[in-house]
Amino acid sequence: MIRAPAIGLAFLAVLCGSPARAQPLVTDISDHLVAITSSYTGTELLVFGALDRGDGDIVVIVRGPAERMTVRRKDRIFGVWANFDSLTFRAVPSFYAVASNRPVADIAPARTLARLQIGAANLRLANVAAADDAAAKPFREALIRLKTAGGLYQEKSGQVAFLGNQLFRTHVTLPSNVPIGTYTAEVFLFRDGGVVAAQTTPLFVNKLGFERAVFDWAHRHAPLYGLAAVLIALFAGWIAAIAFRKG
Amino acid sequence: MQIYLPIAEMSLNIYLLVGLGGMIGFLSGVFGVGGGFLLTPLLVFVGVPPAVAVGTGANELVAASVSGMIAHWRRGNVDFAMGAVLLAGGVVGAFVGGAIFTMLYRIGHSEILVELSYVVLLGSVGAMMFVESLGVLLKRPPKPGTPSRKLHEHNWLHGLPFKMRFRKSKLYISALLPLGLGFVIGALAAIMGVGGGFLLVPAMIYLLGMPTLLVVGTSLFQITFVTAAATFIHAAANKTVDVVLAMLLLVGAVVGAQIGARVGANLKGEQLRVLLSLIVLGVCLQLGFGLVARPGELFSLSPAVPT
Numbered sequence: 209m210i211r212a213p214a215i216g217l218a219f220l221a222v223l224c225g226s227p228a229r230a231q232p233l234v235t236d237i238s239d240h241l242v243a244i245t246s247s248y249t250g251t252e253l254l255v256f257g258a259l260d261r262g263d264g265d266i267v268v269i270v271r272g273p274a275e276r277m278t279v280r281r282k283d284r285i286f287g288v289w290a291n292f293d294s295l296t297f298r299a300v301p302s303f304y305a306v307a308s309n310r311p312v313a314d315i316a317p318a319r320t321l322a323r324l325q326i327g328a329a330n331l332r333l334a335n336v337a338a339a340d341d342a343a344a345k346p347f348r349e350a351l352i353r354l355k356t357a358g359g360l361y362q363e364k365s366g367q368v369a370f371l372g373n374q375l376f377r378t379h380v381t382l383p384s385n386v387p388i389g390t391y392t393a394e395v396f397l398f399r400d401g402g403v404v405a406a407q408t409t410p411l412f413v414n415k416l417g418f419e420r421a422v423f424d425w426a427h428r429h430a431p432l433y434g435l436a437a438v439l440i441a442l443f444a445g446w447i448a449a450i451a452f453r454k455g
Numbered sequence: 456m457q458i459y460l461p462i463a464e465m466s467l468n469i470y471l472l473v474g475l476g477g478m479i480g481f482l483s484g485v486f487g488v489g490g491g492f493l494l495t496p497l498l499v500f501v502g503v504p505p506a507v508a509v510g511t512g513a514n515e516l517v518a519a520s521v522s523g524m525i526a527h528w529r530r531g532n533v534d535f536a537m538g539a540v541l542l543a544g545g546v547v548g549a550f551v552g553g554a555i556f557t558m559l560y561r562i563g564h565s566e567i568l569v570e571l572s573y574v575v576l577l578g579s580v581g582a583m584m585f586v587e588s589l590g591v592l593l594k595r596p597p598k599p600g601t602p603s604r605k606l607h608e609h610n611w612l613h614g615l616p617f618k619m620r621f622r623k624s625k626l627y628i629s630a631l632l633p634l635g636l637g638f639v640i641g642a643l644a645a646i647m648g649v650g651g652g653f654l655l656v657p658a659m660i661y662l663l664g665m666p667t668l669l670v671v672g673t674s675l676f677q678i679t680f681v682t683a684a685a686t687f688i689h690a691a692a693n694k695t696v697d698v699v700l701a702m703l704l705l706v707g708a709v710v711g712a713q714i715g716a717r718v719g720a721n722l723k724g725e726q727l728r729v730l731l732s733l734i735v736l737g738v739c740l741q742l743g744f745g746l747v748a749r750p751g752e753l754f755s756l757s758p759a760v761p762t
Contacts, residue, residue: 246699248459249466276759283753288746290567296759336759350754384457385465385502419461419699426462426694434690437514437698438683441705445521448709453529 232260233405235395240409242382243416250384253411254377255307255393262373265308265315265398267326270380270411272303272360273389276336279347279354295347298334302387303360307367307378316401324396324403328352328361359383388413462697463507469703471501476515476707483708484523484715485722486731487671488652489516489678492738494704503700505757510689510696511704516682518705519712520675526716527672534623534669538676540630541637541655545681548641556646567746573643574743580657581735587661588728624665632663637677644681652678653735660728667724 235257242251255268277300283292308315312326322330329352335344355361360383368378380393391411397404415423426433459466475497479490491512498508527533615629636658644651652674659670690696719727 244459246459247457249457278757278759280755280757281753282750282755284749285567288567288571289748289750290570290746291755347754351756354752354754354756384459387464415461419459422461422698426690426696426698430694431687431691433698434687434696437690437696437701438517438686440698440702441514441517441686442521442679442683444702444705445518445709445712446525448518448522448713449525449529452526452710452713 231405233395233397233407234258235393235407235409237393237409237411240411242411242413244388244414244419245417246419248384248419250386251382253380253382253393255380255395256375256377257395257407259374259376259397263399264404265310266368266376266378267306267308267312267315267396267398268368268378268380269326269394269396270303270305271301271392271394272387272413273301273391274299275302275387276300277351279351281347281350295339295344296336297348297351298336300333300351301331302389303382303391304328304331304355305362305380306364307362307380308365309368309370309376311365315398316403320401320403326396328356328363358385360386382413386413388415458699458703460503460697460700462695463503463511463700465502467501467503467700472700472703473707476519476704477711478707479515479704480519480522480708480711481715481718482711482734483516483519483652483675483678484526484712484717485671485719486652486715486727486734487523487527487656487674487678488731488734489520489682490652491516491682492653504695506693506695507697507700510686510693511700513682513685513689514696514698514701515704515708517679517686518701519708520678520682522709523712523716524672524675524679526713527668527675527720530672530716530720531623532668532672532720533676534621534665534673535676536619537621537624537626537633537659537663537665538673540619540633541640541659541673541677542680544634544637544639545641545644545677546684548638548643549645549681549684551638552642552645555642559646570742570746574739574746577653577735577739577742580654581732581739584657584661584728585732585736588725588732591725592729624663624669626664628663636662641681651681653738656731657735667727668720671719671727 235255238254239251242253253270255270276296276298278294278296280291280294282289285292306312306327312321321327325331331352333348333351335347352361362381368376370376391413393409393411394406396406414420456469457466458469475494479494482488482490482493494512494515495505495508498512499505503511524533615631617630618627619630620627636655640651640655640658643654655677656670656674659665659674660667665673686696
């Protein structure tokens with residue numbers, strides 16, 4: 209019997225009282241694969257875990273794949289408003305959500321938060337033009353503001369709930385316009401303003417089934433896809449014309 | 456009921472999309488304009504990324520215009536000879552316009568000049584058409600027995616060489632005229648990213664002197680080809696055509712276009728022109744307002760163009 213020693217060990221660990229002493233933080237997420245199908249309207253992701261003791265603060269960060277983004281600013285030229293200046297940022301998280309059991313500013317000093325990039329304002333966003341901080345600031349702020357307005361950046365304190373004092377859970381909402389790719393869910397355990405433990409879990413968001421087939425076709429066989437799109441439209445117009453002649 | 460759109464990468468309400476398509480299809484059936492001017496901003500308004508709105512809008516307009524075109528054709532209101540000449544000019548114009556667009560893009564910040572000239576163009580065409588058609592509409596009908604007016608005024612344009620007979624339109628004019636007109640509209644369409652039906656329809660009425668009802672059908676004939684080409688280019692080059700979105704829109708559009716064609720056929724030429732001129736002026740005002748008014752949000756966000 210191979211199982212007997214394992215069960216014995218587990219029992220021993222329980223007897224010893226704190227099996228997680230070696231591991232102060234254990235976490236997981238409800239779905240490791242978010243499938244986007246035709247009925248997808250966004251999803252609620254459950255992030256949960258357990259601590260070794262009944263004290264500490266939890267900060268959960270879910271991040272989407274990085275992308276290059278351009279921020280444009282309108283200015284008044286000869287009396288009309290037109291796009292004028294622009295700044296491109298190199299690695300912008302396409303999705304970024306922070307959840308914590310109390311305001312992050314109360315959990316850790318600003319320096320620590322900045323180092324761990326906790327809070328959208330602390331994201332390190334490098335721009336391609338190597339513009340200095342003062343010049344880049346309005347563009348940076350606009351990027352975060354627009355992403356937040358689109359539901360892609362979220363910061364919620366008090367969203368992490370403790371059950372008892374060693375189990376915690378939180379919901380992160382992925383809206384319907386999330387980009388596909390590899391996401392990460394990071395969970396930080398803070399005690400006395402410092403990180404005691406952290407765990408990162410990957411998460412995949414992908415299109416499946418019909419949505420996947422259309423997307424692949426549009427990208428791999430673009431000319432053929434375009435031709436099909438035109439033919440479908442011509443056919444639909446013709447069918448309607450026939451149907452209405454009878455009517 | 457929500458449906459996820461694979462290329463737009465978001466979900467939208469099915470009934471909203473069918474209704475939107477129906478409205479645009481109706482306009483195109485009545486007036487012979489594509490309706491891209493209305494469809495693209497509406498799609499952007501409900502959250503579709505602008506590039507996808509333009510590409511998919513073109514696809515939807517193919518269905519609307521072919522549906523409307525067939526309905527007008529059945530009533531004998533399409534001048535295929537005229538349409539073909541316009542189209543020939545349009546194809547060349549689209550290529551030249553595309554080259555101009557690239558050039559303007561390199562200089563940078565010049566699109567504002569194009570937008571301004573478009574506003575001026577729409578404003579003057581709309582105002583002119585409004586005054587003319589309202590004048591006709593308000594005038595008392597002539598007593599029976601008085602000799603009918605000439606079909607159209609003759610000017611220097613009619614003295615150009617390469618005269619061609621367009622039986623359907625009852626015109627004997629230089630082929631250079633529709634060819635040049637098609638060229639200008641094609642170039643503008645490529646630069647502005649809209650079909651150009653708004654300028655084509657008034658130009659066919661006033662410059663070529665075609666009967667209004669014939670103009671609508673013939674314009675739809677030309678727009679079918681222009682939007683088909685645009686759909687293909689957007690799909691092949693930018694991968695921004697969402698067939699799921701397009702199909703939902705076109706279900707409404709093809710039906711709307713049929714109803715529109717019926718309504719249009721029951722209107723008098725000058726009534727059609729008054730309504731069209733009001734729409735043209737409305738679009739002009741909206742564009743102009745967008746340029747002059749201080750926007751609520753000065754910043755905008757878009758994926759970086761790969762370098």
